[in-house]
Amino acid sequence: MILSDIVICGGALSGLTAALALQKLNMKILIIDPLTIEEIIKKDKRTTAIAAGPGKFYLEKGVWQLLEGKAESINKINIKDGNSGFQLDFDYNEIKESLRSKLVTNLGYVVENSHLLQSINNIIKNNGKKTPVKRIKAKVISIEKKEEDLAKIKLDNGKIVLASLIIAADGRNSVIRKMSGIEEKKLDYEQYAFVCQIQHKNFHQNIALEKFLPGGPLAILPMIKNEKSYRSSIIWSDNKEVSMGRFNSARHDPKRIAYELERHSFEWLGRIESLSSSAVYPLQLIRAKNVVAERFVLIGDAAHGLHPIAGQGFNLTIRDIKIFTELCKKRVLLGLDIGSEKFLKDYEKIRRADILGLVLATHSLNKLFSIKKSPIKLFRKVGMSAIQKSPYIKRIFMKYAMGL
Amino acid sequence: MHTDTTDKKEIKLFNQLSSNWWNENGEMSILHSMSEARMNYIRNILIKYFSIKSNSLKVLKGLKILDVGCGGGISSEPFARMGAKVTGIDLSSELIRVAKQHSRKMNLNIEYLHRNIKTIVDENKKYDVVVALELLEHVNNLSNFCELLGRCVHSKGLIILSTINKTALSHLLVIKLAEDVFNKLPRGTHNFKKFIKPEGLSEIFKRSGFEIKNLKGISWFPLNRWVLTNNTSVNYICSFVRS
Numbered sequence: 001m002i003l004s005d006i007v008i009c010g011g012a013l014s015g016l017t018a019a020l021a022l023q024k025l026n027m028k029i030l031i032i033d034p035l036t037i038e039e040i041i042k043k044d045k046r047t048t049a050i051a052a053g054p055g056k057f058y059l060e061k062g063v064w065q066l067l068e069g070k071a072e073s074i075n076k077i078n079i080k081d082g083n084s085g086f087q088l089d090f091d092y093n094e095i096k097e098s099l100r101s102k103l104v105t106n107l108g109y110v111v112e113n114s115h116l117l118q119s120i121n122n123i124i125k126n127n128g129k130k131t132p133v134k135r136i137k138a139k140v141i142s143i144e145k146k147e148e149d150l151a152k153i154k155l156d157n158g159k160i161v162l163a164s165l166i167i168a169a170d171g172r173n174s175v176i177r178k179m180s181g182i183e184e185k186k187l188d189y190e191q192y193a194f195v196c197q198i199q200h201k202n203f204h205q206n207i208a209l210e211k212f213l214p215g216g217p218l219a220i221l222p223m224i225k226n227e228k229s230y231r232s233s234i235i236w237s238d239n240k241e242v243s244m245g246r247f248n249s250a251r252h253d254p255k256r257i258a259y260e261l262e263r264h265s266f267e268w269l270g271r272i273e274s275l276s277s278s279a280v281y282p283l284q285l286i287r288a289k290n291v292v293a294e295r296f297v298l299i300g301d302a303a304h305g306l307h308p309i310a311g312q313g314f315n316l317t318i319r320d321i322k323i324f325t326e327l328c329k330k331r332v333l334l335g336l337d338i339g340s341e342k343f344l345k346d347y348e349k350i351r352r353a354d355i356l357g358l359v360l361a362t363h364s365l366n367k368l369f370s371i372k373k374s375p376i377k378l379f380r381k382v383g384m385s386a387i388q389k390s391p392y393i394k395r396i397f398m399k400y401a402m403g404l
Numbered sequence: 405m406h407t408d409t410t411d412k413k414e415i416k417l418f419n420q421l422s423s424n425w426w427n428e429n430g431e432m433s434i435l436h437s438m439s440e441a442r443m444n445y446i447r448n449i450l451i452k453y454f455s456i457k458s459n460s461l462k463v464l465k466g467l468k469i470l471d472v473g474c475g476g477g478i479s480s481e482p483f484a485r486m487g488a489k490v491t492g493i494d495l496s497s498e499l500i501r502v503a504k505q506h507s508r509k510m511n512l513n514i515e516y517l518h519r520n521i522k523t524i525v526d527e528n529k530k531y532d533v534v535v536a537l538e539l540l541e542h543v544n545n546l547s548n549f550c551e552l553l554g555r556c557v558h559s560k561g562l563i564i565l566s567t568i569n570k571t572a573l574s575h576l577l578v579i580k581l582a583e584d585v586f587n588k589l590p591r592g593t594h595n596f597k598k599f600i601k602p603e604g605l606s607e608i609f610k611r612s613g614f615e616i617k618n619l620k621g622i623s624w625f626p627l628n629r630w631v632l633t634n635n636t637s638v639n640y641i642c643s644f645v646r647s
Contacts, residue, residue, distance in 0.1 A: 003511055025461070150509060331440075333461065333463075334482060335486035336482050340428060341429075342429075
């Protein structure tokens with residue numbers, strides 16, 4: 001029997017970040033994951049865009065300092081509507097003066113998950129001299145909750161863990177969410193995202209592109225240069241057939257896809273020399289009907305899986321974690337139980353508007369830009385030009401996107 | 405003189421409530437939701453009074469606390485989590501059983517005893533802090549009870565009490581509304597005659613050489629939230645030290 005204050009199910013990006021934040025509460029924390037951290041680091045080929053706000057959180061924790069030379073900053077975001085040529089620019093220099101925090105030096109970062117995971121893990125280990133975070137490689141078989149008791153977790157290695165609080169951070173298709181009996185709402189976008197890395201001739205000038213094409217949005221994010229060449233990360237949404245087609249040609253006929261991408265990026269990236277790490281996955285909107293239950297809290301994609309259109313998913317996760325930690329700290333200082341349902345319901349109330357707001361915003365943004373009717377096209381054009389022309393409105397949008 | 409401070413009828417009532425003591429949504433929901441405000445007060449007053457470094461997470465480490473009328477342990481457990489060495493006493497054997505069982509489940513080390521305060525005094529046990537939370541309104545012979553509380557505390561120690569004021573408003577809210585209309589509290593839990601004003605309490609403690617150090621109100625705000633205020637007209641919490 002293992003006794004722990006907090007058990008985090010899922011030891012990837014969200015779970016590790018939660019452990020890092022909660023470490024300061026000086027409680028017993030246990031991470032349970034079927035994979036070791038080394039296995040996760042090896043497997044995860046994705047990149048994550050981290051807006052300036054959440055980036056600040058990592059900076060304060062010391063994670064960012066370890067990523068020196070491994071993360072690329074975004075200084076300018078270029079938003080384009082279809083092929084109309086109409087565009088909107090978000091430039092860090094335009095907002096610099098109005099920022100209160102000196103720590104925010106760009107609009108956001110792009111980092112490979114493997115590096116980020118490695119750094120967070122190193123910081124947790126380093127803090128661990130005072131408050132160790134344990135990790136067990138195991139699968140959760142069942143969770144039992146009896147009224148007023150600690151939660152009881154059975155593992156596939158036969159061990160039993162007792163905990164005051166279980167954090168489910170095991171992603172969109174959270175198994176723990178299902179075990180907790182929390183229902184979810186799902187919406188298939190009938191869109192798939194094709195992702196890959198491109199190596200190109202020119203420096204990307206720290207520009208990120210978000211281009212709303214008739215089939216779906218294309219995002220090109222600047223990555224840090226490796227020994228050989230300049231790199232960018234691609235996230236391209238379209239219907240299933242097209243996305244699968246792109247994925248197949250990335251593997252069998254990379255020149256074709258490179259050529260297709262060059263049409264949108266040649267002016268500043270130049271020739272695309274090669275492609276790597278391609279993948280394709282269905283886009284789904286998932287929102288858990290509740291983010292808490294007795295002795296339970298869902299964090300990250302387990303609570304809300306968004307459309308990647310505005311790159312807001314991870315910002316939301318970091319806000320979950322920051323706010324939850326702050327509320328927990330208040331509780332812990334007063335010696336109160338952090339698994340109390342009433343307390344968790346309070347947290348849920350506080351988070352509801354933010355989560356629901358972003359779910360709806362990203363959802364409608366995708367809708368808005370996939371409509372081909374001309375009145376809507378005109379509306380988009382007017383809207384974008386209004387934002388472009390008003391520095392005030394633009395700053396509001398930028399700050400929101402930056403997670404500040 | 406009649407010195408027994410226990411009310412047998414009350415004990416019977418609390419025995420009946422014991423099975424649902426830790427259910428935050430049950431009959432004891434108000435006690436649970438008040439916990440945060442009470443603990444806030446107690447933590448701050450103890451930090452100040454004993455000059456404790458407030459950034460520590462186990463702020464009460466090294467303090468011996470006697471929780472008189474501990475019930476199922478709603479306050480004893482937080483004290484223990486904050487690092488204090490806690491003894492909880494209660495006259496309801498059922499509640500002591502519930503308290504023991506719950507603390508074991510929560511993996512907390514608390515001494516729970518089915519004793520009355522008189523026995524503790526007779527055994528000559530002394531504590532740094534003696535608390536009696538939401539209890540005074542349930543005892544008989546209040547002045548005798550308060551004197552006994554005073555005899556359990558170290559010379560440099562502190563007594564912390566929370567109870568219900570004797571005002572028209574408290575009568576309306578606690579008895580008329582909470583018990584009779586909304587059934588927020590089990591009917592018959594409170595007897596208005598037993599409520600006491602802070603001034604009355606000060607007067608009683610003066611006789612055994614204690615003076616009031618600090619007084620705060622605990623008020624209810626919509627959405628089931630209790631906060632510390634300066635309005636003591638219904639619920640209040642206060643500390644006494646030797647003069």
